[in-house]
Amino acid sequence: MTPVPRRREAFTLSDERLERADRIIARYPGKLAAILPILWLVTEEKGWISPEAMEWVAAKLDCSPAKVQAVVTFYTMFDDHPVGKYKLQVCRTLSCELMGARRIVDHLRERLGIELGQTTGDGMFTLQEVECLASCGTAPMMQCNLKFYEHLTPDRVDALLDELESREPEWEDVEPVIWDRPSDDAYRAMFPESGKALRRERTGGAEVEEL
Incomplete structure (x- = not known):
């Protein structure tokens, strides 16, 4: 045919x-x-x-x-194919990667049931990774349409998705969403081995006192 x-x-x-x-x-x-x-x-x-x-x-x-x-x-702000009502763009460059961007992407993939570059069946969300969004001091972060969502954790991602599912997209709203930086205890829970590999390398494997 x-x-x-x-x-x-x-x-x-x-x-x-x-x-x-x-x-x-x-x-x-x-x-x-x-x-x-x-x-x-x-x-x-x-x-x-x-x-x-x-x-x-x-x-x-x-x-x-x-x-x-x-x-x-x-430019990642433009698309040459249809995307969801909400375009979730997770920063993947160094600061965000070191602060847990990979965990955020994996959580979004699991929660939404899609892979990077795909859109949910209801047309609500598109998931993407992008290069630096110039918010390194608030890593890990992502952009949703025109808003920045910063200091992300899996729980904060879930709260955001719950909120977005209950309202219409706001293309004109460009004000950043400011969240407080998670506590040091929260970061230690996310990265229990943080810094230990580097200390072991520097000391030839000898144990060192935690600062």
């Missing part, structure tokens, strides 16, 4: 966002400089950036669709 090609539908933004797009483009001496905020307008309206949307942006900014695609696929 000959496969039926996907029907391509013309893309456009709502009248309100079209006006915003024109105002944004007018701020810059060259149209291409507006590509990031224009792509974000598309994301606000559709949730992801389709090939048709990339072609629309390219025509709007007088550039090639390939240039738009290069930007979309470079």
Whole structure:
């Protein structure tokens, strides 16, 4: 059987966002400089950036669709495929990894029943790992849509998911959620062997008094 090609539908933004797009483009001496905020307008309206949307942006900014695609696929805040209502992006770089990001990812995989890059069957959550989100002092952390959730523990992840399942996504809310740093006892419970391997290496295996 000959496969039926996907029907391509013309893309456009709502009248309100079209006006915003024109105002944004007018701020810059060259149209291409507006590509990031224009792509974000598309994301606000559709949730992801389709090939048709990339072609629309390219025509709007007088550039090639390939240039738009290069930007979309470079930044983790943009998606070229459908994603869930809530996009959970766990930072995987050094500070977060050392503070337990792997445990957070594993807990999310188990709780949601999906792997990295997948979306739950109800379309609610997409799980991703991303590079540094510039919140190293609050590791481990993740970004959910536009919010930062910091000093994560498995219990805090569960509380967050319970809350998100009970309300609508808030794309416009960019205020970070500030949680207190867990106590030292909480960290010791998460990493009972923390520092011991390094001390053993430095002392040639000799026991040293705990500080």
